[in-house]
Amino acid sequence: MKKKIIQKGLLGALTGVTICYLITICVSLSLGEGVFYAVTSEMVGAFGNELTAVIVQLFLSAAMGFVLGAASLIYDNDWGIVKQVAVHSLLLMAAILPTAYICHWMQHSIKGFLIYLGIFLAIYVVIGAVQLLVWKKRVKDINSRLGSKDNNIH
């Protein structure tokens, strides 16, 4: 189990760093200035210089990726869907929200925080609802097969 956590965590950390890099490229492209922004200007301001900010963001995106990778193991156990999705989202929130705050991916205001949190929760509620619907259908299919089997015997 510990081995799995480390394996998934490391893979997550690498993925986190890569995705962070890709996102910074996409955001820089969308600004259309032909300039590459590795970090937000607010973060440079907060950390004094660009290099420090980039290193901090690198470390935090790797750590965040680690948690996200390891957290996927939640779905390997026998908990109910609601419990799994709730615990998974809490773990992710604990890793993502502080990182997003420190790296200035979100506005440092109540509004900025709530928007980020709101989007996050909305995604999870949707994931949970879809899961419940999918399994409801699978159970229903099996029940109709069980029902018809009984009818055929007599």
Added chain:
Amino acid sequence: MPVVKGSLPMDVEIKLDNQYKTPKVVIYAARIDDDINALANRIAAAGRDNLIAYVEQQALIIKPEQVFRIYAQGKKVYVRMEGQTATLRATLQELEQQFEGVLVRVSNSEIVNFEHVKSLDLSMGGSISMRLANGDTAFVSRRYMKRIKDYLGL
């Protein structure tokens, strides 16, 4: 006739009784120990696919059709029948393999006879359970649902 040298002292008697269209083997012993169990196992194995279940110190030969569900708890394996619980001296994996096609594994610790399954239920929290004809409930792991669908030909 070949002579097979055994180590268990016993008397063997065959009684002709045309009441017994299907031969019945009864072992009379002062005590049930490993030797007696092994002997019963060898005899039962000569018969078609039987199971040996133990209630208190008694051993019963049961047919797979009589099994409603089998579950592992603590270090023991229990079998539930119409109105009775007994223990089995086999692992879930052995039982699953031996009775493939008749008994189906539905979670890490339960095997079920689908002839006696009435329906599946999905709880509000997203966990699946199964109702059996003898009133028992079995927990179904979502990870085993595919196996169940395959068994039912869905």
